[in-house]
Amino acid sequence: MTHEAGIPLGIRFRLLSDSPQDSAAQVVNDVVVGDYRDLDTLRAFARGCDVITFDHEHVPAEHLRALEADGVPVRPGPDALVHAQDKGVMRARLDALGIPCPRHRIVSDPADVAAFAAEGDGFPVVLKTVRGGYDGKGVWVVRSAEEAAEPFKAGVAVLAEEKVDFVRELAANVVRSPHGQAVAYPVVESRQVDGVCDTVIAPAPGLDEELALRAEQMALTIAKELGVIGHLAVELFQTRDGRILVNELAMRPHNSGHWTMDGAVTSQFANHVRAVLDLPLGDPRPRAKWTVMANVLGGDYPDMYSAYLHCMARDPQLKIHMYGKDVKPGRKVGHVNTYGDDLDDVLERARHAAGYLRGTITE
Amino acid sequence: MTHEAGIPLGIRFRLLSDSPQDSAAQVVNDVVVGDYRDLDTLRAFARGCDVITFDHEHVPAEHLRALEADGVPVRPGPDALVHAQDKGVMRARLDALGIPCPRHRIVSDPADVAAFAAEGDGFPVVLKTVRGGYDGKGVWVVRSAEEAAEPFKAGVAVLAEEKVDFVRELAANVVRSPHGQAVAYPVVESRQVDGVCDTVIAPAPGLDEELALRAEQMALTIAKELGVIGHLAVELFQTRDGRILVNELAMRPHNSGHWTMDGAVTSQFANHVRAVLDLPLGDPRPRAKWTVMANVLGGDYPDMYSAYLHCMARDPQLKIHMYGKDVKPGRKVGHVNTYGDDLDDVLERARHAAGYLRGTITE
Numbered sequence: 001m002t003h004e005a006g007i008p009l010g011i012r013f014r015l016l017s018d019s020p021q022d023s024a025a026q027v028v029n030d031v032v033v034g035d036y037r038d039l040d041t042l043r044a045f046a047r048g049c050d051v052i053t054f055d056h057e058h059v060p061a062e063h064l065r066a067l068e069a070d071g072v073p074v075r076p077g078p079d080a081l082v083h084a085q086d087k088g089v090m091r092a093r094l095d096a097l098g099i100p101c102p103r104h105r106i107v108s109d110p111a112d113v114a115a116f117a118a119e120g121d122g123f124p125v126v127l128k129t130v131r132g133g134y135d136g137k138g139v140w141v142v143r144s145a146e147e148a149a150e151p152f153k154a155g156v157a158v159l160a161e162e163k164v165d166f167v168r169e170l171a172a173n174v175v176r177s178p179h180g181q182a183v184a185y186p187v188v189e190s191r192q193v194d195g196v197c198d199t200v201i202a203p204a205p206g207l208d209e210e211l212a213l214r215a216e217q218m219a220l221t222i223a224k225e226l227g228v229i230g231h232l233a234v235e236l237f238q239t240r241d242g243r244i245l246v247n248e249l250a251m252r253p254h255n256s257g258h259w260t261m262d263g264a265v266t267s268q269f270a271n272h273v274r275a276v277l278d279l280p281l282g283d284p285r286p287r288a289k290w291t292v293m294a295n296v297l298g299g300d301y302p303d304m305y306s307a308y309l310h311c312m313a314r315d316p317q318l319k320i321h322m323y324g325k326d327v328k329p330g331r332k333v334g335h336v337n338t339y340g341d342d343l344d345d346v347l348e349r350a351r352h353a354a355g356y357l358r359g360t361i362t363e
Numbered sequence: 364m365t366h367e368a369g370i371p372l373g374i375r376f377r378l379l380s381d382s383p384q385d386s387a388a389q390v391v392n393d394v395v396v397g398d399y400r401d402l403d404t405l406r407a408f409a410r411g412c413d414v415i416t417f418d419h420e421h422v423p424a425e426h427l428r429a430l431e432a433d434g435v436p437v438r439p440g441p442d443a444l445v446h447a448q449d450k451g452v453m454r455a456r457l458d459a460l461g462i463p464c465p466r467h468r469i470v471s472d473p474a475d476v477a478a479f480a481a482e483g484d485g486f487p488v489v490l491k492t493v494r495g496g497y498d499g500k501g502v503w504v505v506r507s508a509e510e511a512a513e514p515f516k517a518g519v520a521v522l523a524e525e526k527v528d529f530v531r532e533l534a535a536n537v538v539r540s541p542h543g544q545a546v547a548y549p550v551v552e553s554r555q556v557d558g559v560c561d562t563v564i565a566p567a568p569g570l571d572e573e574l575a576l577r578a579e580q581m582a583l584t585i586a587k588e589l590g591v592i593g594h595l596a597v598e599l600f601q602t603r604d605g606r607i608l609v610n611e612l613a614m615r616p617h618n619s620g621h622w623t624m625d626g627a628v629t630s631q632f633a634n635h636v637r638a639v640l641d642l643p644l645g646d647p648r649p650r651a652k653w654t655v656m657a658n659v660l661g662g663d664y665p666d667m668y669s670a671y672l673h674c675m676a677r678d679p680q681l682k683i684h685m686y687g688k689d690v691k692p693g694r695k696v697g698h699v700n701t702y703g704d705d706l707d708d709v710l711e712r713a714r715h716a717a718g719y720l721r722g723t724i725t726e
Contacts, residue, residue: 004367004370004371008682010667010686012687029388265680277668280679281675283679312637312643317645317646320371322371324373
């Protein structure tokens with residue numbers, strides 16, 4: 001999708017991909033297949049690139065520092081990216097900046113988890129490996145010290161966090177350029193099912209204006225203070241008592257910003273490309289009153305063509321974005337966007353299409 | 364741009380390209396370089412394609428018939444495409460359908476041109492080679508039999524047409540699928556400079572509703588009767604006396620439909636892809652009150668990056684679409700789209716950006 005956004009500007013992409021079957025490798029015409037964890041591979045790849053950016057945060061920071069030392073701009077740079085790679089580093093930095101987070105600390109073993117629980121409101125406690133988790137992986141909700149053994153088995157530091165009593169999850173998406181220009185997309189509501197993002201509503205319905213502004217300013221502050229270049233998604237909890245707490249950071253175009261492809265004047269991908277090239281950023285405002293994004297998860301419906309027939313015939317305004325991935329149960333294989341003036345209608349259309357493409361709706 | 368539209372549906376393109384420097388060859392990852400006039404090349408290319416479509420109309424009809432005989436669907440097919448390849452065939456067919464055209468007939472030599480002039484209102488007369496012309500090439504406006512020698516030198520049949528006293532040029536864009544579903548985009552005004560499209564305004568300002576409807580119906584009729592599959596652009600003259608006459612046909616996504624990329628719910632490219640795959644068509648309605656497309660012609664401004672800096676900073680809502688072509692004077696190398704509620708503002712923004720990208724505006 002970043003490649004799609006670069007085409008109209010005549011920006012040529014070279015892609016480093018795990019495999020030729022990767023989504024991006026199917027549509028980019030200059031693909032190097034290799035391991036992003038190998039510095040020699042990265043160096044060979046980087047030769048001839050004007051600038052390097054990412055669609056995930058897992059490239060080791062020390063390799064990125066080596067590329068920077070070779071003179072290749074890396075955006076976002078490793079000093080920013082580490083906050084999206086390591087939840088311990090992220091929490092420490094946000095604390096220092098006075099950004100509200102769930103109560104948290106690094107814990108050493110199940111007994112320490114019990115101590116952490118006792119310091120607050122008790123169990124349940126959320127445990128996260130500081131590195132490597134996503135979409136609910138690497139995250140555990142434990143109700144006792146006995147349940148807390150598993151996270152420590154990976155040999156990675158474990159972060160304990162209070163289980164926040166939230167009314168909903170929000171996301172504040174911003175983009176920042178090397179010049180220091182930044183734009184904020186409207187704050188969205190993100191609805192999860194089984195720990196995976198199911199639906200995003202832009203803007204977040206009924207969100208107090210002052211709270212929305214605070215969330216946007218929080219994301220802009222994080223982008224600036226951490227030196228983020230490109231897109232930053234700040235996942236937030238809205239608590240029952242009216243606070244906003246930072247859940248996670250992502251430094252790349254993010255699922256909570258996919259609605260912008262059809263719902264905003266400038267998509268998150270276009271603005272990410274512009275930021276990485278230090279071009280002036282595009283207008284982040286919405287084009288419709290409501291835009292809804294619904295993720296398409298892999299089901300057991302391999303016949304995409306007849307699903308397209310149904311979905312396109314039912315809703316001529318539907319925007320489908322499939323990623324060309326092999327369909328595996330539960331995997332995000334695409335998303336749909338709908339927009340309009342009536343939120344109920346827009347939500348129903350998105351959910352129907354996503355469900356039909358997954359195969360869970362078969363009307 | 365058709366490839367861009369195919370990506371979100373997971374449609375993989377194989378491209379037959381004249382050269383690896385072609386715009387499309389820079390962004391598609393499965394490129395065969397070869398000559399579209401060579402049947403063996405076409406046959407080898409077509410192996411493994413589910414369906415074939417075009418971004419120009421010049422592939423010889425007999426070769427397309429051979430591919431169809433090999434079992435490869437060709438959309439639009441040669442029987443439709445011949446009407447976009449041969450202006451003589453096109454005029455004869457539109458006459459038979461009762462579609463209003465400028466007065467015309469095939470002429471054999473300069474004396475015959477003089478006779479054609481005398482049959483109507485006299486000179487000037489427009490002469491066109493029936494094949495091979497575009498963007499003002501292959502078209503002559505002659506004021507006497509003496510001026511009429513040039514067109515006959517190419518050894519191609521020559522069509523004479525009255526020089527229409529038009530107030531403006533319009534275009535009716537429609538898309539039709541094998542199922543026979545069709546959608547019509549709003550009729551646009553197309554402004555030419557030196558025979559090349561300069562600006563397109565969607566919808567055509569001040570166009571009488573009845574006239575707009577007649578133009579759309581005319582385009583839908585042509586698409587149906589000629590068996591067009593995919594996008595059809597019908598270029599029209601609006602005459603001083605309130606008639607609408609067909610100027611040219613194009614059977615592919617067309618310059619007069621580029622505004623749809625940012626201005627319509629479904630772009631002409633997305634609908635062309637959907638039609639070629641016999642998928643239900645998308646909503647062709649505009650998303651803004653006014654959308655303006657301005658072509659970027661090649662000038663002597665090779666520094667695209669600093670032009671981007673200016674244009675993007677000046678207008679954060681500007682949509683730039685560059686084609687990655689080598690910049691040659693007068694060549695279409697890209698276009699910009701702007702949209703909004705105030706036509707004067709939307710026009711000024713598009714013209715400024717296109718002029719700046721060309722290098723003719725340097726404020």
